[in-house]
Amino acid sequence: MSKRPVLRVRKSGAVLVAALIALFGAVPLAGATWALAPLLLIPLAVLVWAWRAGTDVYADELRVRALFGGSRVPWSRITELAPDERGRVSALLDNGNVIRLTAVDRDNLPLVLAASGHPLSAPAGTDQ
Template sequence: MRFRYSGAIMVAVVFAAFGALPFALSSWWLAPVLLVPAAIGLWAGRAGVDAAPEGLTVRGAVGSRRLDWSEIDGFEAVGKKVAVLLPSGATLPLPAVRPTDVPRLVAAGGRVLGGEADTLGS
């Protein structure tokens, strides 16, 4: 199962790029303005979480991290965001995952929510 940000972000990126184009073409030193919508588009298209029976893959704009289910102590909800609790006590934010998505996330891994390792703290 894949969790990604809304496709509406990409529509906004296209509008921002078209809006920045005349400004960026007005002078050569303003051309890097086009990098802003490009960077946001890269992030929006790539960031998210892939859940599989083997574990989670957390993807950022340029990197990713693979976690086996055995490496996950639980989940923590902070506002509208969710983070994974690691055995070291550290947390890893899950992009594009909302607290209401946690049961689906855990079910995609073939696990049952409610065990000690699958708790959602607040």
């Protein structure tokens, strides 16, 4: 029996809808000739990515999922969660590696930390 995540962070549902529209729009074009049939793979890949990609927050770990594969990172290995200049959040690990958290941004970072049970703190020397 698998445990359920405390919080699931995903991309906007608009990406999923746009991928569906693009897939249906590409069907007549791809149906015109077999040479254009591979065009269906592009909106299909975006559809699968929009459905699958995201970050699941558990009490003891984070699970980051992408189009293919994913990563499981225990909270004990994460030293810092920090947004970049574009607002995307990455996790700095104790071994120096960095993992970008899919669909987590500066706005929903407090929700991720609250779901994990870890306190929100600002870096030294900054006002919050």
